[in-house]
Amino acid sequence: xxxxxxxxxxxxxxxGSIGRQTLEVAEAFYPDCQVVGLAxxxxxxxxEKQVLKWRPRRVAIGNETLKDQIKNYxxxxxxxxxxxxxxxxxxxxxxxxxxxxxxxxxxVGILPTVSAIRAGKRIGLANKETLVAAGDIxxxxxxxxxxxxxxxxxxxxxxxxxxxGEKSAVKALWLxxxxxxxxxxxEADLEKVRVEDALRHPRWQMGAKITVDSATLMNKGLEVxxxxxxxxxxxxxxxxxxxxxxxxxxxxxxxxxxxxxxxxTADMRLPIQYAFTWPARKKSLAKRLNLxxxxxxxxxxxxxxxxxxxxMAYEVGKTGGTLPTVxxxxxxxxxxxxLDRKIGFREIYRITQTMTExxxxxxxxxxxxxxxxxxxxxxxxxxxxxxxxxxxEMRCKLS
Ligand code: MG
Numbered sequence: 001x002x003x004x005x006x007x008x009x010x011x012x013x014x015x016g017s018i019g020r021q022t023l024e025v026a027e028a029f030y031p032d033c034q035v036v037g038l039a040x041x042x043x044x045x046x047x048e049k050q051v052l053k054w055r056p057r058r059v060a061i062g063n064e065t066l067k068d069q070i071k072n073y074x075x076x077x078x079x080x081x082x083x084x085x086x087x088x089x090x091x092x093x094x095x096x097x098x099x100x101x102x103x104x105x106x107x108v109g110i111l112p113t114v115s116a117i118r119a120g121k122r123i124g125l126a127n128k129e130t131l132v133a134a135g136d137i138x139x140x141x142x143x144x145x146x147x148x149x150x151x152x153x154x155x156x157x158x159x160x161x162x163x164x165g166e167k168s169a170v171k172a173l174w175l176x177x178x179x180x181x182x183x184x185x186x187e188a189d190l191e192k193v194r195v196e197d198a199l200r201h202p203r204w205q206m207g208a209k210i211t212v213d214s215a216t217l218m219n220k221g222l223e224v225x226x227x228x229x230x231x232x233x234x235x236x237x238x239x240x241x242x243x244x245x246x247x248x249x250x251x252x253x254x255x256x257x258x259x260x261x262x263x264x265t266a267d268m269r270l271p272i273q274y275a276f277t278w279p280a281r282k283k284s285l286a287k288r289l290n291l292x293x294x295x296x297x298x299x300x301x302x303x304x305x306x307x308x309x310x311x312m313a314y315e316v317g318k319t320g321g322t323l324p325t326v327x328x329x330x331x332x333x334x335x336x337x338x339l340d341r342k343i344g345f346r347e348i349y350r351i352t353q354t355m356t357e358x359x360x361x362x363x364x365x366x367x368x369x370x371x372x373x374x375x376x377x378x379x380x381x382x383x384x385x386x387x388x389x390x391x392x393e394m395r396c397k398l399s
Pocket of ligand 1: 153
């Protein structure tokens with residue numbers, strides 16, 4: 001933080017994992033940092049606690065069906081409340097805010113990101129699905145509006161940190177992946193994965209959707225596409241390396257074949273904090289990394305046969321247009337069905353793959369076309385997964 005006056009922050013997705021950790025960072029920087037806006041979705045209990053603690057000027061609640069319940073939360077009524085997508089977009093462009101932490105989950109983050117960009121905000125972007133689904137629109141728009149996007153995804157923050165002061169061309173990006181809980185499992189074992197197994201991530205504490213994506217390696221696939229948009233490198237120059245210790249958060253390779261890495265403990269508060277302090281650095285809540293305690297670091301190539309989602313993401317990214325939008329929307333829908341115990345683990349890939357194969361892509365879609373295809377894909381994926389029985393209850397079609 002270089003300014004003398006307090007930095008004013010809006011947190012979108014305040015009650016989620018990244019949102020909560022953002023508020024820990026904000027607390028560590030208080031009073032040099034003030035929270036002026038909070039946006040949440042469904043968890044009004046936690047949102048009320050956050051409002052009572054931070055006293056933000058404005059609050060947005062994404063789920064408009066909760067309007068009737070608001071009388072039960074007197075703490076929330078002390079602030080100005082905005083509702084629905086319009087409300088979240090309003091907070092994303094809050095005239096008082098210096099920094100917007102965009103920690104919404106999924107492609108629902110597209111419009112709020114666009115809103116923050118049009119307002120010329122500095123955006124700490126933790127919401128990778130926005131770039132996967134609409135990167136070709138979002139990145140050029142940010143350049144046009146001079147909005148600074150600072151990646152909060154740990155790998156992309158690592159690359160962003162490695163690029164600071166780097167004046168010459170970068171040859172390749174190396175994204176590291178812990179491999180998730182199943183990287184040593186056999187293909188037969190993967191057919192039997194339960195929800196509990198998939199939610200047990202070995203290194204990172206994260207929300208349910210991204211934890212499942214990490215287990216299928218779709219998360220790394222989404223991150224490859226995210227890196228392509230953020231750093232402007234072709235897909236052939238973006239490599240993925242399984243690194244179970246998660247000490248190296250990612251690397252850049254320069255034209256002279258130097259590898260430059262950022263290392264640290266697996267603590268999301270570090271990349272979150274860098275979005276606050278960039279281009280400076282400040283003392284962090286994250287623990288120090290002592291390499292002697294780890295002893296050795298391991299690296300293996302990802303097994304694309306066992307984890308075909310990663311291969312699919314490369315292919316879909318290279319094709320571009322609306323295909324990444326479809327892959328993302330189908331994956332979000334399939335992961336939700338898996339978490340709901342309606343489909344098996346491996347079916348997440350099979351369903352997503354089927355939806356991408358069925359799609360006739362548009363090469364240069366408008367923002368409106370992207371939003372419409374995202375919406376349609378969710379409906380089509382759900383009807384592919386479920387059929388209604390005579391009682392009107394959803395029943396799984398596939399398993
Ligand atoms: Mg990541």
